[in-house]
Every structure is written in C-alpha cells, then in structure tokens.
Amino acid sequence: MYIVLNKDRMVIEKEQDVVPYRNRVKEFAVKIGMSLVNQTKLITAASELVRNMLKYANGGVTTIEVISKGRENGIRLVFADKGPGIADLNLAMKDGFSTGKSLGLGLPGAKRLSSEFDIQSTVGKGTTVTIIKWKNG
Amino acid sequence: MAFKKGHLFISIFVSRLRRGKDLLSGIFWGHPYSFTSASVVSLTSTASFHGTFKVVILVIKSLLPPAFRIENRGEINNYLYFYLVYIYRVLYVLKYPYIIIMKFEIAKSLQKKKKQILEAWVQNQLKDESLREDLMSNDELRKESEELLDSLLQSINNKNISDTDSAEFDSLNEIISGISITRARQGFSPKETGSYIFSLREALIETLHKDFKGDPIELLSSTIQIVKLVDNLAVVTFETFIKGREEVILRQTNEITEISTPVxxxxxxxxxxxxxxxxxxxxxxxxxxxxxxxxxxxxxxxxxxxxxxxxxxxxxxxxxxxxxxxxxxxxxxxxxxxxxxxxxxxxxxxxxxxxxxxxxxxxxxxxxxxxxxxxxxxxxxxxxxxx
The missing domain is CATH 3.30.750.24 (STAS domain)
Structure with missing residues (x-):
C-alpha cells in the first residue's frame, strides 16, 4: 500500500540525541516540501514520542521513512523501544494522564498532531508507536 | 597422576578411532605435544623445585610406550598407527625437550627478556613513519616505553594474560590512560597513540617467536594471547581519548547553557x-x-x-x-x-x-x-x- 522511498534509522540513548533526531526529521520533511506548519507539527509529535521513549524505556530505535500513497507523499516515523510497556492503552491515550509527573499530553497530543497514529504495546516487552504525517494532511 | 591423565587421553583417542572419528582429529589428539602439555597443566601451580622434579618424571614417563588393550584383531591397525605416533612423540620430545616446560613460561620468558623487547619495541617505533619527533624526543619515548613495559611485565602471569579487566592490570591501565591523555594534550592523534601500543605487539611476538621456534602450535596459541592482550591495551587508549573528548563536550555544553541565558x-x-x-x-x-x-x-x-x-x-x-x-x-x-x-x-x-x-x-x-x-x-x- 505504501511505497517507501527513503529510509533512515537512528538510535536514541540519551537526551542529547533528541535535538539531532528532530533535525533529521526536519531534513526529511523539508525534502518532500512539507509546509512549515505541518513540519512543526511532525517535529513536535516526534519530539514528544522520543522523549517518552527516553523517559520510560531508556531509549530505543527510531526509523524515519519517506512514504508515498498514490499521489501523496508523507513521512512515517516508527519508535520502537524495549521498555516496560503500557498496561492500559486507553488510559495512556487520555489527556492529562501521566505516570511520570508530566502534563500527560505526549501520546494524545502526538496523535492529534499526526495524520495517522498507531500504538502497539506489550507489558514487559516494549512499545512501538508508528505515526504518519502526510505532506498536506 | 600426570601419567594417568596421559592414559586417559590415549583411551579417549582410541575410542574416537573406534567410533569412526576422522583420523585428522585423531592425529591432533595424538600429537606428542598436545599430550604432554595437557599433562603439564596440573604442574603449573606447584613450587619450582617440586615442579622441576615432576617435569623430569614426566619426561621419563612420556617416553614409556602407551598401554592399552587390544580387544580384537581389527584394532591392530589402530595400535600400529598409534605406535607410530608414539615414536614420533619420543623423537619430538628428544629433539625439543624444553617444550614440556614451556607451557608455564610465556609470562616468565617475556619477563626475562625485558631488555630485548624494549629494544625491539623502540626500534619498531623509530622505524614507524608516523613517529612524531617534533612532539616527543627519542629519550622521552624510550623512558615512557620502559615504564609501560615494566608495568606490563609485572602485571602479567599465565592466568590473566588475555584478561585486562583483572585487578592485576589496574596500575597498567592507569599508566596507559595517563600516556593517552598526555599524548592527546601534546597533539598526538588517537591513531598515533594506538599504533604506539600496537608496535609493542610486534616486539612481543618477535621475542616469543625466538622461544617457540620448534613448536608452531604453542607459538600460535601464545601469539593469539599476546594479540588479545595488546588489543585490549590499545582499546584502553582509545577509550581514554574518547572520554577526554566527551568531558570537553560536556563542559562546553554547560558553558553554552550558562552563556545563552542572559537576563x-x-x-x-x-x-x-x-x-x-x-x-x-x-x-x-x-x-x-x-x-x-x-x-x-x-x-x-x-x-x-x-x-x-x-x-x-x-x-x-x-x-x-x-x-x-x-x-x-x-x-x-x-x-x-x-x-x-x-x-x-x-x-x-x-x-x-x-x-x-x-x-x-x-x-x-x-x-x-x-x-x-x-x-x-x-x-x-x-x-x-x-x-
């Protein structure tokens, strides 16, 4: 269904990796000609998810892909960690719920900021979040 | 005790033949040296006089013909084959009697030849194209090398030779880190510091080569040990170098944070x-x-x-x-x-x-x-x- 045009992989281990990662996502977004607003939305969502990964799972692996569906181009980001997993996904996706003293807007905010959002989590094994942001979406 | 072990090896060897194992591995098992060295292992920890005595007994015993029973006619060939190996072993031991005691002397033989190693090492470095005479005089180089080699030879024994994480290597690791840091400050690149350590490897192996001339198997195994040892040491220099760099980066990050928030x-x-x-x-x-x-x-x-x-x-x-x-x-x-x-x-x-x-x-x-x-x-x- 989706054709992957370009792919990159980055390992996130420490807080200092967040900014380079965001810059890399931005490079990809600029390359496909995404508008500034959508770029910012994508980068913010990416930033939220990367921070989650660092905070709750001590890091993980992220993939940045340029994908295309029909005429539309977009960026797909995959965040895979081997952390403790999320016990209740519905609760985690609720605004203002946080187990870690933050605003509790990371996951739901990232969902609102991206065009497509998917989260898979197994307790004890880890969490994988996939988001897609279409160029004009 | 040692002889019984030898018997065990022989019986293993014969049963391997019986079970149709290939002859090459059989030859390996029956190799005169692997037989003797396996027996000598139990001696390594005994006191030197006692050890010498045991070695003499061992030499005599290893010259005795092997004892094992032949149960049927088909095994005659095996016996003949083994007898050939036995003769080969006798000749081998007579030719190179020292191979029996060589096992517990890798560290010792290096320690004895300290001067020789140092000379070879310094020569290696002087020959190297990446020698930086502008940064360090030859006298300083020799002094530094001697200090390192001293500490290295004091730290090694047969047990820890390929494990630089053991406590005996702490002082050596410290010296290497020190050298790595001072060299980085003097303007050496990490490659130059690395090849400084690597050139020690050649010197050590050359020295070993002279000792183990008649015994390729032992030379190979001790060479592998030396290579591992020196590689580990070189890794320490790289680690130190990177750590130094990371500290600089961390300090700069802190400075930037301070600077970039003016009120x-x-x-x-x-x-x-x-x-x-x-x-x-x-x-x-x-x-x-x-x-x-x-x-x-x-x-x-x-x-x-x-x-x-x-x-x-x-x-x-x-x-x-x-x-x-x-x-x-x-x-x-x-x-x-x-x-x-x-x-x-x-x-x-x-x-x-x-x-x-x-x-x-x-x-x-x-x-x-x-x-x-x-x-x-x-x-x-x-x-x-x-x-």
Missing amino acids: IRVWDGILALPIIGTLDSSRTQVVMENLLVEIVESGSSIAILDISGVPAVDSLVAQHLIKTVSATRLMGAECIISGIRPEIAQTVVHLGIDLSNIVTKATLASALRYAFTLLKLEVKKTTKSEL
Whole structure:
C-alpha cells in the first residue's frame, strides 16, 4: 500500500540525541516540501514520542521513512523501544494522564498532531508507536 | 597422576578411532605435544623445585610406550598407527625437550627478556613513519616505553594474560590512560597513540617467536594471547581519548547553557530573557534561577520570556515554561511569553496545552508595549519643535 522511498534509522540513548533526531526529521520533511506548519507539527509529535521513549524505556530505535500513497507523499516515523510497556492503552491515550509527573499530553497530543497514529504495546516487552504525517494532511 | 591423565587421553583417542572419528582429529589428539602439555597443566601451580622434579618424571614417563588393550584383531591397525605416533612423540620430545616446560613460561620468558623487547619495541617505533619527533624526543619515548613495559611485565602471569579487566592490570591501565591523555594534550592523534601500543605487539611476538621456534602450535596459541592482550591495551587508549573528548563536550555544553541565558533589563522594572535553543530540564533550571535572582536584584515587576529562538515547543518545553511563569508570579512579578510563531501556536493548540492563564504575545515588541501599559508608561513620538 505504501511505497517507501527513503529510509533512515537512528538510535536514541540519551537526551542529547533528541535535538539531532528532530533535525533529521526536519531534513526529511523539508525534502518532500512539507509546509512549515505541518513540519512543526511532525517535529513536535516526534519530539514528544522520543522523549517518552527516553523517559520510560531508556531509549530505543527510531526509523524515519519517506512514504508515498498514490499521489501523496508523507513521512512515517516508527519508535520502537524495549521498555516496560503500557498496561492500559486507553488510559495512556487520555489527556492529562501521566505516570511520570508530566502534563500527560505526549501520546494524545502526538496523535492529534499526526495524520495517522498507531500504538502497539506489550507489558514487559516494549512499545512501538508508528505515526504518519502526510505532506498536506 | 600426570601419567594417568596421559592414559586417559590415549583411551579417549582410541575410542574416537573406534567410533569412526576422522583420523585428522585423531592425529591432533595424538600429537606428542598436545599430550604432554595437557599433562603439564596440573604442574603449573606447584613450587619450582617440586615442579622441576615432576617435569623430569614426566619426561621419563612420556617416553614409556602407551598401554592399552587390544580387544580384537581389527584394532591392530589402530595400535600400529598409534605406535607410530608414539615414536614420533619420543623423537619430538628428544629433539625439543624444553617444550614440556614451556607451557608455564610465556609470562616468565617475556619477563626475562625485558631488555630485548624494549629494544625491539623502540626500534619498531623509530622505524614507524608516523613517529612524531617534533612532539616527543627519542629519550622521552624510550623512558615512557620502559615504564609501560615494566608495568606490563609485572602485571602479567599465565592466568590473566588475555584478561585486562583483572585487578592485576589496574596500575597498567592507569599508566596507559595517563600516556593517552598526555599524548592527546601534546597533539598526538588517537591513531598515533594506538599504533604506539600496537608496535609493542610486534616486539612481543618477535621475542616469543625466538622461544617457540620448534613448536608452531604453542607459538600460535601464545601469539593469539599476546594479540588479545595488546588489543585490549590499545582499546584502553582509545577509550581514554574518547572520554577526554566527551568531558570537553560536556563542559562546553554547560558553558553554552550558562552563556545563552542572559537576563536583559530593557526598561526600569522590565526584564527580558531571550531563550535560544531547546529548553530541557537543566536549562530551565538555569533560566529560572537567573530570572528569579535578577527580579530580586533589579526590583522588576515584569519579565518577558522570548521564545522566538526555540525551534519546537512540545509538552515538556511547555511544562517548563509554565513552571517558570508560576515561579515568577510567586515572586510578585508578571511574566509575559513572547515570540510565539504561527506554526508554534497551531502546534500548541493541537497538543492540547493550556496556556490561557499566561499572557502571550507574538513579538517582543508587542510584549514590551503591553508591559508599558501595565506600568502606565507611554512612549511618544516627539515633534521636531520640541527638540
């Protein structure tokens, strides 16, 4: 269904990796000609998810892909960690719920900021979040 | 005891043949040296006089013909084959009697030949094209090499030779780290420091080569040990080098954080704090401290946080901003956030961050104007006649 045009992989281990990662996502977004607003939305969502990964799972692996569906181009980001997993996904996706003293807007905010959002989590094994942001979406 | 072990080997060897194992591995098992060295292992820990005595017994015993029973006619060939191997072993031991005692002397034979190794090592370095005579004189080089070699030879024994993490190597690792750091400061590249350690490997192997001339198997195994040892040492130099660099980077990061959060007095009673870059927890801490201290010192009642230079506002950054604003309000001052770009405004709304309790402005100028109205100040354009 989706054709992957370009792919990159980055390992996130420490807080200092967040900014380079965001810059890399931005490079990809600029390359496909995404508008500034959508770029910012994508980068913010990416930033939220990367921070989650660092905070709750001590890091993980992220993939940045340029994908295309029909005429539309977009960026797909995959965040895979081997952390403790999320016990209740519905609760985690609720605004203002946080187990870690933050605003509790990371996951739901990232969902609102991206065009497509998917989260898979197994307790004890880890969490994988996939988001897609279409160029004009 | 040792001889019984030898018997065990022989019986293993024969049963391997019986079970149809290939002859090559059989030859390996029956190799005269692997037989003797396996028996000698049990001797390594005994006292030297006692050990010498045992070795003599062992030499005599290893020359005795092997004893094992032949159960049927088919095994005659095996016996003949083994007998050939036995003769070969006798000849081998007679030719190179020292191979039996060589096993526990890798470390010792190196320790004895310290001068030789040092000479070879220094020669290796002098021959090397990457020698930096501009950075270090040959005398210094020799002195440094000698110190390192001394410590190395003191640390090694047969057990720890390929395990540089053991406690015996602590002082050596310290010396190597020291050399690596001083060399990095003097301007050596990590490659040059690395090849300095690597050239030691050649010197050590050359020395071993002379000792183990007649025994390729033992030479190979001790060469592998030496290679491992020196590789581990070289890795220590690289690690130290990288650690040094990381420290520099960390220090610079801290300095940048300090520098990049200036608090400016734009007007009497109005402070501005332009934030450039990402806001993380440690940075927020610095920003907040500087701001609060400055509010007290200047007696200001309005602080403007300008986030034009912050590339992305996610929930963490927003949380930090909200904390800073709350802290300022506790000090009795009003805090305005300015420099919110259109795309950031949209993102913040989508994220669901509630900033409605905070006064926000698009530009620093409008924030300043707002501050003036709060302080009941007025900025007027003067006409020429008044000047």
